[in-house]
Amino acid sequence: xxxxxxxxxxxxxxxxxxxxxxxxxxxxxxxxxxxxxxxxxxxxxxxxxxxxxxxxxxxxxxxxxxxxxxxxxxxxxxxxxxxxxxxxxxxxxxxxxxxxxxxxxxxxxxxxxxxxxxxxxxxxxxxxxxxxxxxxxxxxxxxxxxxxxxxxxxxxxxxxxxxxxxxxxxxxxxxxxxxxxxxxxxxxxxxxxxxxxxxxxxxxxxxxxxxxxxxxxxxxxxxxxxxxxxxxxxxxxxxxxx
Numbered sequence: 504x505x506x507x508x509x510x511x512x513x514x515x516x517x518x519x520x521x522x523x524x525x526x527x528x529x530x531x532x533x534x535x536x537x538x539x540x541x542x543x544x545x546x547x548x549x550x551x552x553x554x555x556x557x558x559x560x561x562x563x564x565x566x567x568x569x570x571x572x573x574x575x576x577x578x579x580x581x582x583x584x585x586x587x588x589x590x591x592x593x594x595x596x597x598x599x600x601x602x603x604x605x606x607x608x609x610x611x612x613x614x615x616x617x618x619x620x621x622x623x624x625x626x627x628x629x630x631x632x633x634x635x636x637x638x639x640x641x642x643x644x645x646x647x648x649x650x651x652x653x654x655x656x657x658x659x660x661x662x663x664x665x666x667x668x669x670x671x672x673x674x675x676x677x678x679x680x681x682x683x684x685x686x687x688x689x690x691x692x693x694x695x696x697x698x699x700x701x702x703x704x705x706x707x708x709x710x711x712x713x714x715x716x717x718x719x720x721x722x723x724x725x726x727x728x729x730x731x732x733x734x735x736x737x738x739x740x741x742x743x744x745x
Contacts, residue, residue, distance in 0.1 A: 507636070508722035509595040511713055514588050515727050518705045522698055525577060529695060532566035535559060574693030575684050581701050582681040585674070585708065586647055589654050592712045593646045596661065597639035599721045604635070604642055607661050617645055651678055662715050666708070673704045 597604040683689040
């Protein structure tokens with residue numbers, strides 16, 4: 504049976520760390536002095552050109568093409584990460600608040616049919632909790648279907664939380680690129696600024712998920728921000744003392 508909590512720490516780390524690593528790579532491969540030092544250290548690399556400046560230009564072109572590829576893969580990665588966050592969000596609500604699972608799917612027609620409550624499977628399950636857990640996993644997967652417009656609508660229906668129009672537009676842009684990359688083998692010149700824009704949207708969604716789940720009293724693994732909450736509480740306490 505899956506553990507019932509929203510893994511805030513995992514998503515916080517992945518959103519933060521991956522782009523930091525990419526940024527460091529960009530800094531290194533666009534540093535002409537670093538390229539020159541590497542070439543001069545390994546002169547055999549100039550076998551075909553015999554010229555340091557020409558080799559530097561060749562390297563810069565190679566690295567630019569590689570960065571374009573990596574930038575496109577970051578787009579795909581961000582979409583995968585968003586979907587994991589959304590799925591974990593729905594699962595945490597459904598598994599910790601089974602009445603929400605029932606209320607949400609009871610009026611969903613085909614979606615309810617696809618959830619597929621089965622008395623036979625319920626009776627065969629090791630426990631009621633185990634069966635609810637299985638249904639919650641399936642329900643979360645169903646809520647993810649159809650892309651961002653669909654799951655944004657379902658988030659609002661389930662929690663009342665409305666994702667802003669600006670965030671929707673950025674998600675539409677992100678998913679458009681992702682679909683063209685995957686299905687049409689297109690490559691976009693993704694700037695670091697673009698990736699930071701997408702990253703900021705992921706952080707915003709993650710923060711809103713944390714806020715909504717906190718209101719519901721759901722379990723959240725959030726060791727990263729606990730020290731900040733303690734500091735905030737202490738600050739408020741000290742201000743009241745004065």
